[in-house]
Amino acid sequence: MKQAIGKRRQKRMKMVLPVRVWARDAANKPVLELAHTLDITPNGARLGAIRHELKAGDKLMLQYHQRKIQFRVVWIAPVEGTAEFQVGLQTVGGGGETWGLELSGCLKADDYETETIPISPPSDGN
Numbered sequence: 001m002k003q004a005i006g007k008r009r010q011k012r013m014k015m016v017l018p019v020r021v022w023a024r025d026a027a028n029k030p031v032l033e034l035a036h037t038l039d040i041t042p043n044g045a046r047l048g049a050i051r052h053e054l055k056a057g058d059k060l061m062l063q064y065h066q067r068k069i070q071f072r073v074v075w076i077a078p079v080e081g082t083a084e085f086q087v088g089l090q091t092v093g094g095g096g097e098t099w100g101l102e103l104s105g106c107l108k109a110d111d112y113e114t115e116t117i118p119i120s121p122p123s124d125g126n
Contacts, residue, residue, distance in 0.1 A: 012039040012046070023060035025052050043091045045071070050085040059092060 017037045025031050035049040045062075054060070058073040071089035078085055 012041055014039045017064055019047070020063040021047070021050065021060055022063075023052065023054060023058065026055075038086065044074070045089045047087045047089065048079070048084065050076075050087050051083060053085060054087060060089075062089070 015037060017040070019035055019037060021031075021033045021035050023031050023033070031052050033049075033051060035047050038046045038048045040046075047062075054073050054076050056073050056075055060071055060073065062069050062071055070092040072092050073087055074090050075088040076085050077087075
């Protein structure tokens, strides 16, 4: 099920963090990659520089500093003109202080937020 644009559960914060990614490739072989976040939320992330094609629903482990966090792949998109993918992730289980960073108060609207359009009240026919 695709999530409607502008209907995110949490706002994204643009933040590039170096991460290690443990996953399994299409042949179910273990893969270790160095990648980075493009933006994060308290319960998810968008990764860049992923070189192995993953599938929605795949589970992977991500390490940021000493934190190891388990995620589920929500979506994956090829980066045009490269052999890389961007990957949308959601935490499995927990949540809370996923990144070990204070995120409240600094989360801003992402590029996908829709504009509010005022609607006039219906006329009474006069």
